[in-house]
Amino acid sequence: MAAFSDDEKNREKTVNVNANYKYNHSNVPFSKYDLMSDEERKNDLEKVKTGLKQYTIFSKEECLEIEKNINRVVSKADKGYYKKHTVDRAPLRNKYFFGEGYTYGSQLERKGPRQERLFEEGTVDKIPDWIYKLVINRLVKKNIIKKNFVNSAVINDYLPGGCIVSHIDPPHIFERPIVSVTFFSDSALSFGCKFAFKPIRCSKPLYVLKLQRGQVTTMDGYAADEITHCIRPTDVKSRRAVIILRKVREDAPRLRSISIHRPSTKADHRKRNRKDDLDDDISDRKKMKLCKFGGLYSDKMENKAKSIVITDKVIGQLFGKRKHIEAGDAHFTSNQNEVDE
Numbered sequence: 001m002a003a004f005s006d007d008e009k010n011r012e013k014t015v016n017v018n019a020n021y022k023y024n025h026s027n028v029p030f031s032k033y034d035l036m037s038d039e040e041r042k043n044d045l046e047k048v049k050t051g052l053k054q055y056t057i058f059s060k061e062e063c064l065e066i067e068k069n070i071n072r073v074v075s076k077a078d079k080g081y082y083k084k085h086t087v088d089r090a091p092l093r094n095k096y097f098f099g100e101g102y103t104y105g106s107q108l109e110r111k112g113p114r115q116e117r118l119f120e121e122g123t124v125d126k127i128p129d130w131i132y133k134l135v136i137n138r139l140v141k142k143n144i145i146k147k148n149f150v151n152s153a154v155i156n157d158y159l160p161g162g163c164i165v166s167h168i169d170p171p172h173i174f175e176r177p178i179v180s181v182t183f184f185s186d187s188a189l190s191f192g193c194k195f196a197f198k199p200i201r202c203s204k205p206l207y208v209l210k211l212q213r214g215q216v217t218t219m220d221g222y223a224a225d226e227i228t229h230c231i232r233p234t235d236v237k238s239r240r241a242v243i244i245l246r247k248v249r250e251d252a253p254r255l256r257s258i259s260i261h262r263p264s265t266k267a268d269h270r271k272r273n274r275k276d277d278l279d280d281d282i283s284d285r286k287k288m289k290l291c292k293f294g295g296l297y298s299d300k301m302e303n304k305a306k307s308i309v310i311t312d313k314v315i316g317q318l319f320g321k322r323k324h325i326e327a328g329d330a331h332f333t334s335n336q337n338e339v340d341e
């Protein structure tokens with residue numbers, strides 16, 4: 001095929017943007033896919049699809065049983081039963097981490113790729129037996145995942161209008177595939193969306209994968225590594241939960257920090273994302289300052305005590321205020337290390 005001149009390429013882009021602008025009737029952002037030719041989009045779409053598989057293995061009765069257990073997790077969390085890093089609350093979307101949990105989104109001291117860190121060992125609850133019995137073992141039996149693959153199970157519980165902004169599950173933390181099972185209601189996983197906020201809105205996805213209640217989805221290759229995925233607010237019409245089953249890499253970086261080992265409460269999580277964890281990038285100078293302000297930290301203490309109380313005031317003095325979800329964006333959670341397309 002003859003090569004296009006720059007002028008021709010630009011004209012091609014303009015034509016595509018204009019074509020997509022028909023869709024863009026309400027100040028919707030553009031993504032890089034809006035600027036691609038139909039041919040380029042088609043190629044990317046094929047690559048995404050090759051990385052996705054879906055299986056329908058859970059009956060309605062099995063879904064009901066699993067959903068009952070999800071509800072038990074929710075009520076235990078409300079009663080403060082779980083460890084501090086098991087529960088992560090956000091408007092219209094709560095997450096429950098089992099096996100492993102990690103810092104992401106606004107919890108990160110530094111934004112950007114590869115900044116996510118596993119929480120200290122023992123600071124999230126272990127994977128509940130019912131998840132093994134009712135979900136993981138079934139997937140192993142069906143040869144969807146290998147025995148002992150899963151060491152992290154996360155439940156996301158969305159209310160209508162809840163979402164997860166565009167992101168790639170950090171490859172330095174998680175092996176592939178990423179496996180998920182949908183409960184309570186159908187939804188859709190979108191690929192290649194760009195988000196804008198206040199009010200929240202997103203570009204036309206490159207691909208929308210329907211997710212049915214009880215359906216298993218696996219994501220690998222290009223779909224997992226080269227394009228972002230998200231759940232759009234518009235695709236959560238009624239309560240939906242997902243159980244995400246992943247393998248944390250053996251060499252995944254972990255916080256060296258010290259957290260408060262006590263059950264979490266709703267009030268804690270309202271104050272969540274405050275600086276009660278310091279990641280392993282904290283410089284010695286900051287530690288010294290922390291010692292000065294809080295009188296609490298030394299390497300020896302870190303090894304021995306494994307428990308520290310760092311007040312917001314102390315951390316505020318050290319790091320300044322961290323960005324939080326803005327009021328008025330009550331339906332949006334920025335708790336992903338967002339990588340928009």
Ligand SMILES: O=C(O)CCC(=O)C(=O)O
Nearest residue numbers: 156164180189231242244
């Ligand atoms: O809700 C889903 O199916 C996807 C969730 C997700 O991508 C995540 O929590 O990282």
